[in-house]
Amino acid sequence: MKKSLATDIAYIAMLTAIICVCSQISVPATVPFTLQTFAVFLSVAVLGGRRGSAAVLCYLLLGLMGAPVFAGFKGGAAALFGITGGYIAGFLFSALIMWAMEVIAGKSKVVLALSMVLGLAVCYAFGTAWFMAVYAQKQGPIGLGAALLMCVVPYIVPDALKITVALLLGSKLAKHVKPCRRADMAGRKKKTSR
Numbered sequence: 001m002k003k004s005l006a007t008d009i010a011y012i013a014m015l016t017a018i019i020c021v022c023s024q025i026s027v028p029a030t031v032p033f034t035l036q037t038f039a040v041f042l043s044v045a046v047l048g049g050r051r052g053s054a055a056v057l058c059y060l061l062l063g064l065m066g067a068p069v070f071a072g073f074k075g076g077a078a079a080l081f082g083i084t085g086g087y088i089a090g091f092l093f094s095a096l097i098m099w100a101m102e103v104i105a106g107k108s109k110v111v112l113a114l115s116m117v118l119g120l121a122v123c124y125a126f127g128t129a130w131f132m133a134v135y136a137q138k139q140g141p142i143g144l145g146a147a148l149l150m151c152v153v154p155y156i157v158p159d160a161l162k163i164t165v166a167l168l169l170g171s172k173l174a175k176h177v178k179p180c181r182r183a184d185m186a187g188r189k190k191k192t193s194r
Contacts, residue, residue, distance in 0.1 A: 004178075007178055008051055008180060011047055011051055011055075011177060011178075012047070012051050012054045012055045012058060013055075013058075015039075015042070015043040015046065015047055015051075015052065015055035016055045016058040016059050016062070018039050018042070018043070019036065019039040019040060019043060019055065019056065019059040019069075020059060020062070020067075020069040021039075022034065022035035022036055022038060022039035023035070023036045023039070023059075023069060023070055023071050024071065024072075024073060026071070027158070029158065030154070031154035031155070033154075033155055033158045033159075034071045035162065036071060036088075036091065037091070037094075037120065037123070037159055037162050038162035038165060038166050040056055040091045040094055040095060041094070041098075041116050041119075041162065041163055041166035041167075041170070042166040042169060042170050042173075043055045043056060043095070044056075044095050044098040044099065044102075044115075044170075045112060045116075045166055045167065045169075045170025045171065045173075045174060046170050046173045046174050046177055047174075047177060047180075048099075048102065048107070048174075048179075048180055049095070049096075049098055049099025049100070049102040049103065050099060050180055051180055052095055052098065052099070053092070053095040053096055053098075053099050055095075056091050056092050056094075056095040057092060057095075059091070060080070060088065060089065060091070060092060062075075063075045063076070063079065063080055063088070064076070064077060064080050070088060082134070083131055083134045083135060083138070084127070084131060084151070085130060085134075086126050086127040086128070086129065086130020086131055086134075087123060087124075087126075087127030087130075087131075087151070088127075089126065089127075089130070090122065090123030090124070090125075090126040090127045090130075091123060093119070093122045093123060093126055094116075094119030094120060094122060094123045095119065097115060097118055097119040097122055098112070098115040098116065098119050101114065101115035101118070102115065109167065109171060112167060112170070112171075113163070113167055116163045116166065116167065117163065120159055120163065124152050127151065127152075128144070128147050128148060128151055128152060131147055131150075131151055132144070132147050135147070
């Protein structure tokens with residue numbers, strides 16, 4: 001059991017590190033974008049909902065404590081609670097929704113793909129609401145349409161591509177990852193109850 005816990009921690013730490021690295025990779029485009037959301041989706045696709053969500057939470061906590069892990073090597077409460085901080089916090093909501101759908105509907109590729117799309121939509125919704133609230137405090141009210149044009153519309157196509165790659169890569173990598181401890185324990189109980 002201790003070995004199993006150590007394995008879980010190692011996997012979570014590894015994917016947390018991948019999220020940190022991907023956050024600093026900026027892809028040049030008309031509107032440059034990072035690979036943060038790709039790494040969030042990949043974490044849950046590879047590790048499953050529980051451990052993937054834990055990796056995303058660790059990433060957010062590192063940033064909150066001041067480690068320069070957010071895009072542009074930013075960190076600290078100011079970055080997380082700033083005007084675009086809602087999108088960063090939204091990563092956790094994305095992971096939790098993916099986990100919930102995994103629990104409810106299973107781990108098929110179709111369910112995983114739908115959970116990624118739904119998770120992204122919730123991240124967009126939370127981030128945009130946050131952006132509008134902070135923007136209103138600092139510069140005055142902004143309409144939903146204007147906020148979406150600034151913060152969501154330019155990223156829809158890149159995020160769709162990230163989901164596609166995370167889905168394809170995640171399903172291949174997941175085959176090489178040991179199941180989480182709870183699944184191991186449930187499997188053992190079934191074997192011993194026969």
